[in-house]
Amino acid sequence: MSRMTEQPLDMGQLLRETENDACGALVVFGGIVRNHHAGKGVSGMSYSAYGPMAEKVLAELEQETLQKFPVSECRIVHRTGDLAIGEASVLVVVRAPHRGDAFDGARYAIDTLKVRLPVWKHDFYEDGSDAYQDGVPLETAASRDAENSQ
């Protein structure tokens, strides 16, 4: 599966792609379209991405997770286009020999994705209005250095 895709995300395929007989622990994180945001009813939403960078960011984040944690498998996929309530916008699959590491790796991957992936969520509300969600400034090498020096 391509890491950025307009197709519905296929958890079964990700599980098959990451099979690893040495791993006793599997952690999957899924981001799911909710029916509400900031107190308003949501009827659907749309994700747009800066494609050339997004694919590279996810590939690098998989590698970084594998290097920072004792985990053996890490796959991340993110959907773009129009999504309905209950559909998955992102899936993170991590496998490790031990469960604590699998949890830590998956959490790191999704937390870091949220500040590095050039993707924007556009909410459509039940009252007919719509809005881009206010996001977090993209983490850049400069902002990372500033944070590390604090």
Add this chain to the structure above:
Amino acid sequence: MSRMTEQPLDMGQLLRETENDACGALVVFGGIVRNHHAGKGVSGMSYSAYGPMAEKVLAELEQETLQKFPVSECRIVHRTGDLAIGEASVLVVVRAPHRGDAFDGARYAIDTLKVRLPVWKHDFYEDGSDAYQDGVPLETAASRDAENSQ
């Protein structure tokens, strides 16, 4: 799905059973039969359970997780009988409005299961030997009180 079962665990069914449009975060933990333990090659294993208590422990642990964490759904299933390498012995599915809570809830559920569920793992090694894995003493009300008073 019954919480204790000899049938292969069905993640798709658990995901359908826990669908909740108010939840933006899904965390799944899977315990998978590894091909090694304590330096020896494992060819397969078998789980036995004290059934009358095991089913109740899982039902109570689901409720406890829902009460201790701001999560909306929690389902736990555990397999018994003979399992092959790569098969899931346990699945924990947690859904919550926010991802940190879903991670915390799932981790609590599996960590607590490990000390409360009356289940025993019997390893069969590639060298033809076999052994019950040395486990952790079952958490009892008395041991919980002792721990809390430390």
Add this chain to the structure above:
Amino acid sequence: MLTVELFGVLQQAAGDRQLQLDALPEPPTVAAVLDQLARRHPALAPHLRRVACAQGDSLVRQDQTIDTSRPLVLLPPVSGG
């Protein structure tokens, strides 16, 4: 007469899934029953310090007096998940 049910490594140690224990201590507390079991079945003795005990779907404490008409279930250290 008390039926004692065994699980996990206890089955291996005793070579059976259950045992009968007669001449029970009075009162039949869990601790006293386990002492008697250790004397009658020395192969189980090393394991009994780390067992939890149950009747039906509930744990019973070491100082509790049990209903000897129901099986006492011995649960060695667990390894689920």
Add this chain to the structure above:
Amino acid sequence: MLTVELFGVLQQAAGDRQLQLDALPEPPTVAAVLDQLARRHPALAPHLRRVACAQGDSLVRQDQTIDTSRPLVLLPPVSGG
């Protein structure tokens, strides 16, 4: 002449997915280009303080001088996941 590509809320603010900027600052650093963009397109100005910039698949720093033959991509605060 520089092509500026817009994403997310910037598209909404500008009413378009891209803009052309002529009369570029010399040297064309990212910071200088953003200043010029703010003057020519006041609707974008409030957003520019929080944008990151990229060319191709790589981020470019504010103090970096860019190749003006390639589009400059403006990335507002992100909300993926």
